[in-house]
Amino acid sequence: MSRKQLDRILLAVVALAAFGLPLVVTSPTYLQILILLFFYAYLTTAWNLVGGFAGVLPLGHSVFVGIGAYTSSILTLQYGVSPWIGMLVGGAIAAVIGVIIGLPTFRMRGAYFCLCTIAFAEGIRVMVENIDTLGPLKINGPRGLLVPLLKDPTFWDYQFMSKLPYYYIILVLLILVLAFTWFISRSKIGYYLAAGGEEPEAAAALGINVANYKLFAMALSCFLTALAGTFYAQLMLYFYPKGLMGLDLSFEIAFIALIGGRGTIAGPVIGALLLRPLNEFTRIYLSDMLPGLHLVIFGLILILVMIYLPKGLTAPLAALYDRLARKITGQGAAK
Amino acid sequence: MSNILEVTNLTKHFGGLTAVSSLDLHIKTGEILALIGPNGAGKSTVFNLVAGVFAPSEGVIKFAGQTTHGQKPWDLARLGLARTFQIVKPFGSKTVLYNVMVGAFLRTNSTQKAREIAEEVLVTLQLDHTKDMLAANLTIADRKRLEIAKALATDPKLLLLDEVMAGLRPTEVDDMIGIIRGLRDRGVTVFVIEHIMRAVMALSDRVVVIQFGQKIAEGSPEAVTKDENVIKAYLGGEYDAA
Numbered sequence A: 001m002s003r004k005q006l007d008r009i010l011l012a013v014v015a016l017a018a019f020g021l022p023l024v025v026t027s028p029t030y031l032q033i034l035i036l037l038f039f040y041a042y043l044t045t046a047w048n049l050v051g052g053f054a055g056v057l058p059l060g061h062s063v064f065v066g067i068g069a070y071t072s073s074i075l076t077l078q079y080g081v082s083p084w085i086g087m088l089v090g091g092a093i094a095a096v097i098g099v100i101i102g103l104p105t106f107r108m109r110g111a112y113f114c115l116c117t118i119a120f121a122e123g124i125r126v127m128v129e130n131i132d133t134l135g136p137l138k139i140n141g142p143r144g145l146l147v148p149l150l151k152d153p154t155f156w157d158y159q160f161m162s163k164l165p166y167y168y169i170i171l172v173l174l175i176l177v178l179a180f181t182w183f184i185s186r187s188k189i190g191y192y193l194a195a196g197g198e199e200p201e202a203a204a205a206l207g208i209n210v211a212n213y214k215l216f217a218m219a220l221s222c223f224l225t226a227l228a229g230t231f232y233a234q235l236m237l238y239f240y241p242k243g244l245m246g247l248d249l250s251f252e253i254a255f256i257a258l259i260g261g262r263g264t265i266a267g268p269v270i271g272a273l274l275l276r277p278l279n280e281f282t283r284i285y286l287s288d289m290l291p292g293l294h295l296v297i298f299g300l301i302l303i304l305v306m307i308y309l310p311k312g313l314t315a316p317l318a319a320l321y322d323r324l325a326r327k328i329t330g331q332g333a334a335k
Numbered sequence B: 001m002s003n004i005l006e007v008t009n010l011t012k013h014f015g016g017l018t019a020v021s022s023l024d025l026h027i028k029t030g031e032i033l034a035l036i037g038p039n040g041a042g043k044s045t046v047f048n049l050v051a052g053v054f055a056p057s058e059g060v061i062k063f064a065g066q067t068t069h070g071q072k073p074w075d076l077a078r079l080g081l082a083r084t085f086q087i088v089k090p091f092g093s094k095t096v097l098y099n100v101m102v103g104a105f106l107r108t109n110s111t112q113k114a115r116e117i118a119e120e121v122l123v124t125l126q127l128d129h130t131k132d133m134l135a136a137n138l139t140i141a142d143r144k145r146l147e148i149a150k151a152l153a154t155d156p157k158l159l160l161l162d163e164v165m166a167g168l169r170p171t172e173v174d175d176m177i178g179i180i181r182g183l184r185d186r187g188v189t190v191f192v193i194e195h196i197m198r199a200v201m202a203l204s205d206r207v208v209v210i211q212f213g214q215k216i217a218e219g220s221p222e223a224v225t226k227d228e229n230v231i232k233a234y235l236g237g238e239y240d241a242a
Helices: A004-022 A027-051 A062-079 A081-104 A110-130 A164-185 A187-200 A202-207 A209-237 A239-247 A247-260 A267-286 A293-308 A314-329 B043-051 B074-077 B096-107 B111-124 B140-153 B170-185 B197-203 B221-226 B228-235
Strands: B004-013 B019-027 B032-036 B060-062 B081-083 B158-162 B189-193 B205-211 B214-219
Touching: A004 A164, A004 A209, A004 A314, A027 A187, A027 A202, A027 A247, A027 A267, A062 A110, A062 A209, A062 A239, A062 A247, A062 A314, A081 A110, A081 A209, A110 A239, A110 A247, A110 A293, A110 B158, A164 A187, A164 A209, A164 A247, A187 A209, A187 B060, A187 B096, A187 B111, A202 A209, A202 B004, A209 B043, A247 A267, A247 A293, A267 A293, A267 B096, B004 B189, B019 B032, B019 B060, B019 B111, B019 B189, B019 B205, B032 B043, B043 B060, B043 B158, B043 B189, B074 B081, B074 B158, B081 B140, B096 B111, B111 B140, B140 B158, B140 B170, B170 B189, B170 B197, B189 B197, B197 B221, B205 B221, B205 B228, B214 B221, B221 B228
Parallel strands: B032 B189, B032 B205, B081 B158, B158 B189
Antiparallel strands: B004 B019, B004 B060, B205 B214
């Protein structure tokens, strides 16, 4: 058996397991936990296009989740447009706003860039909280939007009576976005993003317009992030600015990426697999004691990971898999 | 033979400081030109002006017959101007092959093709045994070679080498001289900044000497090292040329 075959078999097993999981997990509560796990893995993968490959640390991506949710929901509520269409409109708007935010901020480096993205994100959230109507659009300020429950929803309504379709929708979205980032990371764009993120001057000297590539990655990332916003709106059927567009969500995405492994394909999934259950159980069992304790625990984990595994959990796991694969395929350890 | 680079009346002010002042120089296609001068003479500023990092305060730079005013480093790279950095800038977290492929992607969109170009360049620079190493783990001599490899992978017409010999041991300097000669034989015009005079003497067809941003001498390596102004510049005014 060759290494390539082994990789394929492993991938197929993981994918099959993911598709078959609802056969075992039938409780809606646990299914919901899995759905949110995939949702976060998806968001972090989309974030990773900028935060991982392009080497900057944006901390305001919840705004784009919000833009997706608001756009598709307003279009559905006021104009009867299917959320499937609204989702794409939201993605396009998010991409444009992402580029507008990126134009001034990508000139900055390190902490200054982080702070600016936080400022932009919080600014937009506060604006949404204080706007009841924007022209003909009812935004409803801090009360948020309620997507009415339909009696006999069809697929076109992006609304389902059971959790199962949501599970498969987010699973397919996750697989698509993972395949997309895999493709990007092996193409010219991926090489150029990584080079520009690591040494912008050297990259420019090799013919790379670093700012343009970062903006392109930002547009892609924001577009994909907004699609998840529509998914969230249709899953929860209710959302409000503070819950959806706040810093909690932005930080959790960054936490998952940093702990899982920034700039790796599997990192967001591995990070979400570790942190999401932790988040859910600390919320269920510890939130009576102290709300927000889960973020403190995340912080502790992040500190430990950054000290002992600065590249995240993916690198050592990949090395372990490498060793196992060599044993199974019977190839020597020497290169 | 035509001139690949023509610099006329080049001047650059940084605030009150004039780093380069009314400099004229040209490079013929296929030659190796060395730019030398004491520390702080403005050599690297000249490189940065030619490579499009800074815009000149005055003067004209013509590359391959085209005025480069307003063109950014990435535009010039596409036109065939590549450079290395005095303080090497590898993409440290990536492998050597990855580093060189970034350069190779300038002339192709195919990952497969970029890998082929990169592997060929690595063989030229005798770096192929390091291709799977992380760039951050290379020795200083190999890092300097990697700088050249990245630049060479963009398939340049003119290559600016900024002190690629600095910090190398004498035998490594000899290897590097061989490599740079090999580049010229491949048809690349080379413009070097160098402090190691042995290398300048061995390599260059012509030498331009600058001090305080102004040209004080130009000519063959032998002529330039005997020039009174040059000796004064390096040793100080109180010494007479013997």
